[in-house]
Amino acid sequence: MKALSDFFFHLYAKTVVLLVFLLIEFIILIRKLKTHTPPITISQYLQLIEEKSPTVCFTRTLNMADQLECRVCLSELREGENVRNLKCKHTFHKECLDRWLLQFWATCPLCRNRVLPEDVVTSYRRLRNQRELIIFPFWDSSED
Ligand SMILES: [Zn+2]
Ligand SMILES: [Zn+2]
Structure with a gap:
């Protein structure tokens, strides 16, 4: 036993x-x-932008910096339009800013303040390098 x-x-x-x-x-x-970890996808990247700077409806009172035009498309910001307010207090159309952030470094088009954390940007850059000309082939990158 x-x-x-x-x-x-x-x-x-x-x-x-x-x-x-x-x-x-x-x-x-x-x-x-x-x-x-693989590079983040474009939709994840846009989602992070949304988390950091949520889309809001533009009103005059919301406009802290007295900025009356979107400096990406150079057109006037109108009441009721979808905009994003960055931490640096700069305001842009949602579509204009998203396109800018997707194409260029994730910084404010006006003051170059960082919009997203460095690791997110690095990860997204890796994805972008993989498919450089596929995302926005018609976007004029000479515009500054
Ligand atoms: Zn715009
Ligand atoms: Zn700014």
């Missing part, structure tokens, strides 16, 4: 060791996957 219980004890011990080993392997695998 003792031999049998010894046998089961060893079996149990070996199983525990094996499980611990598998767990460690699993943790290492997860870490590897984390360090090799």
Whole structure:
């Protein structure tokens, strides 16, 4: 009887060791996957912009910097239009700013203040490098 219980004890011990080993392997695998995260997609990037600077309806009172035109398209900001207010207090049409942020560095078109965290920008840049001319092939990049 003792031999049998010894046998089961060893079996149990070996199983525990094996499980611990598998767990460690699993943790290492997860870490590897984390360090090799793929570049963020355009929709994720736009979602992050939305989180940082939510779309709002333009009103005169909201306009903190007395800025009356969108400096991307150079047209007047009108009441009721969808705009984004950046932390630097600059206001732009939602579409104009999104297009700008997708095409250029993720900074304010006016004061170059950073709109998104550096790691997000780096990740997005990797994606952009992969498909440089596919995103906005007709956007005039000479405009500053
Ligand atoms: Zn605009
Ligand atoms: Zn700004």
